[in-house]
Amino acid sequence: MSGAQAGTGVSPADPYRIGHYVGFRQGTAGHAARELASKRVIVGYGFWIFLLSDIVMFSTFFASFGVLSGQTAGGPSGKDLFNLTNVAIETACLLFSSFTCGIASIGARTHDNLMYYGGMAVTFVFGASFLYFEMHEFVDLILQGAGPERSAFLSAFFTVVGCHGLHVTLGLMWLLTMVAQVFSKGYRPDILRRVLCFSLFWHTLDIIWVALFTIVYLMGAGQ
Amino acid sequence: MSHADQPERLHETDISPGDDRPDRSEIAHGLIGYAVGLALAVLLSIVSFFVAGTNLVWQPSIPIALFVLAVAQIGVHLVFFVHITTGPDNTNNVMALAFGVLIVFLVIAGSLWIMSQLNANMALPMNQLMQMQP
Numbered sequence: 001m002s003g004a005q006a007g008t009g010v011s012p013a014d015p016y017r018i019g020h021y022v023g024f025r026q027g028t029a030g031h032a033a034r035e036l037a038s039k040r041v042i043v044g045y046g047f048w049i050f051l052l053s054d055i056v057m058f059s060t061f062f063a064s065f066g067v068l069s070g071q072t073a074g075g076p077s078g079k080d081l082f083n084l085t086n087v088a089i090e091t092a093c094l095l096f097s098s099f100t101c102g103i104a105s106i107g108a109r110t111h112d113n114l115m116y117y118g119g120m121a122v123t124f125v126f127g128a129s130f131l132y133f134e135m136h137e138f139v140d141l142i143l144q145g146a147g148p149e150r151s152a153f154l155s156a157f158f159t160v161v162g163c164h165g166l167h168v169t170l171g172l173m174w175l176l177t178m179v180a181q182v183f184s185k186g187y188r189p190d191i192l193r194r195v196l197c198f199s200l201f202w203h204t205l206d207i208i209w210v211a212l213f214t215i216v217y218l219m220g221a222g223q
Numbered sequence: 224m225s226h227a228d229q230p231e232r233l234h235e236t237d238i239s240p241g242d243d244r245p246d247r248s249e250i251a252h253g254l255i256g257y258a259v260g261l262a263l264a265v266l267l268s269i270v271s272f273f274v275a276g277t278n279l280v281w282q283p284s285i286p287i288a289l290f291v292l293a294v295a296q297i298g299v300h301l302v303f304f305v306h307i308t309t310g311p312d313n314t315n316n317v318m319a320l321a322f323g324v325l326i327v328f329l330v331i332a333g334s335l336w337i338m339s340q341l342n343a344n345m346a347l348p349m350n351q352l353m354q355m356q357p
Contacts, residue, residue, distance in 0.1 A: 037312065045315050052323035059327040088272055095264050098304055102257035110250055203304040208298050210268075212259035214293035218275035219286055 040193055047197045051204045054167075056071055058208055061160040062135045062215060069220060073151035083137070090133045091209065096207040097126035099188030099190050105199040111187045120179050123202070127172050134165050157216065164212055167205050260303025267296040 012197050036042070069078070100122040107115025138158070141147065148158035181191050245253070271292045280308060302305045307316055 041312055045319070049319055050318050051224050052319055055323055056326050056330065059330045063331045066331065066335050067338040084272065084276065088268075091268050091272075092265075095268065096263065098258050098264075099261040102260075102304060103254070106245075106250055106257075106270060109245055113324070127260045200305060203300060206304070207300045210293055210296045210300065213268075214271060218289050222275055222285060 004051050040196065043193045044196060044200065045201055051200060054204070055208065056182055056199055058160070058163070058211075059155070062211065065156040065216060068156040071152040072215060073153075075142075075151040075154065076146050077153065078157075078217070079222070080165075081141060081144075081220045082101060082217050084217065086133055086137055089206040090130050091213055092211050093126045093130040094206050095132070097123045097130070098203055100126065101199050101202045108182065108187060108192055108195045115184065117179065120175060124172060127168055127175070127202075131168055131172070132166060134168075135162070138162070155221075160216060161212065164205070164208055168210070171198075171202055171205055174201065174209055248309055256303055260299055263299045263303070267292055267299065271296070 100119045100121075104116050104119025104123060105111070107117075107119055141154075146154055148155045148201075174197065178191075178195050181194065185191050271289055274280065274288050274292065280288070301320070307313060307320060309317065
């Protein structure tokens with residue numbers, strides 16, 4: 001297929017030529033015109049870059065945890081402290097919240113109030129339950145005398161798990177903001193792009209939790 | 224909604240494909256995608272928790288098994304929840320992800336390697352440490 005055809009040919013299956021990057025075309029005025037992807041794709045890409053930078057930040061916490069996980073300074077190790085039932089409940093909360101967040105994002109695209117508000121409400125409940133169980137665990141550890149000041153291992157543990165919990169807290173605030181914005185402004189394209197970014201953020205928190213329960217809890221409890 | 228009113232809406236708000244409202248089959252498709260992702264993720268999580276506590280497998284293999292299961296689950300999340308695909312409109316996302324994975328690998332593997340090396344050197348007897356210095 002020649003370049004000229006690639007620029008002008010429109011197939012019925014792909015009328016908007018999405019994803020068919022055609023490079024620079026000679027416009028009638030003689031200067032090059034570039035075909036841009038849709039704003040939704042560009043916003044998603046930009047936010048994905050931010051999320052990857054967030055993941056890189058978490059990788060530094062994981063690296064310090066990996067280095068310090070054995071440095072218990074005579075204090076309790078993960079095997080003595082971790083309650084895997086609690087961790088399993090937290091994991092279930094986040095997994096189901098990811099699913100309901102997906103339902104909410106379908107509801108946003110279809111302008112379906114029940115799916116959007118219902119999905120967001122259930123996501124909030126699961127996220128808040130996750131935070132409750134995590135706070136419960138933190139308070140329990142501190143009352144046992146296994147707070148972040150006890151050993152390098154516990155400092156690293158509270159840093160990496162607490163940073164994830166902080167992200168979940170911010171995510172819950174963002175969730176409420178998106179519910180309020182859709183409620184007051186409706187399903188406008190710019191609002192829907194924010195909902196898309198929120199759902200990407202929430203799914204990424206779940207991805208970080210997968211790495212977290214595997215490396216910190218499951219491997220830590222086995223040591 | 225029918226296809227007939229699309230050009231008008233496009234003209235009004237300049238909505239690109241993917242921004243327009245999906246029809247029933249697309250909704251069902253999306254729901255099935257999330258349900259399959261959830262089922263796979265739950266299954267992999269359960270296997271992870273089971274493997275971590277079991278005595279049925281050779282113990283030194285457990286961390287490797289947990290690592291493989293976690294990578295598989297992260298893959299499931301990326302495909303079914305974040306919708307990273309191999310499609311042409313996703314090339315930039317995949318390239319960014321590959322670069323992110325490279326940086327994460329360098330940071331974690333590099334830190335563990337260097338720190339374990341330093342630890343091993345610290346464990347040497349003092350006279351050997353003195354010999355190593357110029």
